[in-house]
Amino acid sequence: MNAEQPPAVAAPDLYDRSGKRYSLDDPRWRGEDGGPLSVGATPGLRPEQIDTAERSLWRYHAVLPVPTARRVSLGEGCTPMIPVDWAGRRVHFKLEWFNPTSSFKDRGVSVMMSHLAAHGVERVLEDSSGNGGSAVAAYAAAAGVRAKIIVPAATSAAKILQTRAHGAEIEVVSGTREEVSDEAIRQSAHIPYASHNWHPMFIQGTKTVAYEMWESLGFTAPDNVVLVAGAGSNVIGCDLAFGELLDAGQIDRRPRLFVGQPEHWATIADTLNGIDPAARGERKPTIAEGASISHPVRLPEAVEAIRRSGGAACAVPESGIYAAVRALSARGLYAEPTSSVAAAALDHFLATGEIAPDETTVVVLTGAGLKSAEKMAAVFAGQGDAAQG
Template sequence: MTSPTAHLRGVHRQAPPVGLRCADGHVTSDPALWRCPDCEAPWELAAAPEFDPRAIDSTTWSLWRYAAMLPAVPPVTLGEGGTPLVPVAVPEGEFLAKLEFLAPTGSYKDRGTAVVVSHLRAVGVEEAVEDSSGNAGASLAAYAVAAGIRARVFVPAHAGAGKKRQIAEMGAEVVEVVGGRGAAAAVCRRETRVAAYASHCWNPLFLSGQSTCAWEIWEQLGGAGPDAVVCPVGQGNLFLGLARGFAALRRAGLVAAVPRMFAVQSMACAPVAKAWRAGWPRPVAVDEGVTIAEGILTSRPVRGDELLRVLRHTGGAAVVVADEEVRAAQRHLRGAGLSVEPTSAVAVAALPLLRDQIAGAQVVVPLTGSGLKTL
């Protein structure tokens, strides 16, 4: 195997790369390899610290209060994390909303991006690429400029104009690709020969950042976990980060169980829900379709098998909602003082479908993206 970062332009390593392994046991520390070249599976961290409540930095209220539980890299931070957990009552139901749309770039993606970009800077990467329908690209653009890394973001040409403008105004190059998310990803990956792939879909460090959301919820609930979490799912990175974060708390003996995890998808593109209903071990590719919830327009999630395992192991379920239900939920959230983009409202729209399963439960719903992005 070639040496770490051998193929990337302008790399001047300043710190050891993070060790990675795949499910088949192949290992690497090369950030130029965005997936295992032998089995094409996503990487996982070869080693990661376990959760230790004594190691929480109580002087810091950002995700870096959990730095001791994250891969050891000097942080690139814009103040991500530390989002409120507030009670909400709308016609769809009552729940605790985790206000992830209050992140620096207006979406939950900032948690994962902060950890990924911190690692890229630590190993001396000077150029990164990403494919995105908007939020991940905007997040990478902001953190890359803060880290002194050049960024190019490949977006579907039909992606929201506001999000494309946000990416460009942060200094990243926006490359529009005709076709859906899959087409943008395919074009982007051709650039990984010369630039690091800062993929929110493939990079396990992104999931490490998302796990901090579960740890915050645990702290905000006074050292307890909720009964259930209802989450919009495309690639499912927040869903998996939350599940992994709560699993770390369970291993530490701090919660009795991982909450019941419920995945919500758009009727226009629901590979996870389809596989869930059919009892399949992993999703198969579906057509992307058209939906106002463009942030979860994913035809085949990279970690789809893990998504289904989490649903089954926690006693959760996967459901789908139509755009008209999403619009109603978005409108009701505005009436409660919370302006979110359509993708954020997907989980709230599903609450009536889950009423029998979550009756009497303490339910957390992450609100993932700001409504300001779609004005």
């Protein structure tokens, strides 16, 4: 399977892994080969093309293949990127919980929903362990589109509440994350599938986080970007945007992508590192629920993105995730356990020397701790008593 991007085309279209192309007007969400679709390459952005009057990711509309006149936006993007002292090193943290539904998923969903609404979709279906579902519910409400969200039984109550508050129909499915996805795919025969894992326009939205890094750093690329990955949409989005900027001559190198995954859900990291994921044995529940995906839809693309950047990936033990949540909170950053995997990965790659102290490093924190109240309570259980004793 070829994970490389095709040459730039005058009018972007869709293509699958076999190389077959489809019109952007085609409502399909996967290729005839059964694999995911991607959008044909678009020219990279130049600084003068940024719509500086727009305070949202739509300031980069020149590289978004959707009609801006029909956009569905709640002000997503333009999230803070703050310098933090991390073990004596200056590291930038990109705070994606400043998006409207408090996670990075809003970037992809805004672009995806804009595309779907422009094509007259009146109802959408999504399957999600939390953040993706609440984002689809919110943007569907903004677009006047009905939404049905299928969620795993273990989904955070706060995330289900948010999804329901936006008017979405909720269906709870017992079983693994893959079984939930399988149920959604069965129902997609009757309802347009707005899957954040499958839909090609979602990646077009996630790539804007990289454009923001580039703009915030004075139109230069960082040396390193550290990410958590479940399905890998941020990994692929960063690869796509930095590739566009490199092709446009706006940067002279790709940042290295460093990726962390929960230990028993590290399919991307294991594949990159030549480890058989099945060798880890039975998959165990993780506090980082948003990254518990055993079979990422875009696995070869995510692996190739890391490899192309010269980066690396690691499996993070549960103890490391707990420690990262506490370390972030001690610095005023209340990040949910899933996004804290990135901070744990940062510790790993600093310890190995793969990230040097004098390099410019950006860590993306994908979601807020307020949306994972039960998981955060588990992390800090007993600490208050210990502090008083």
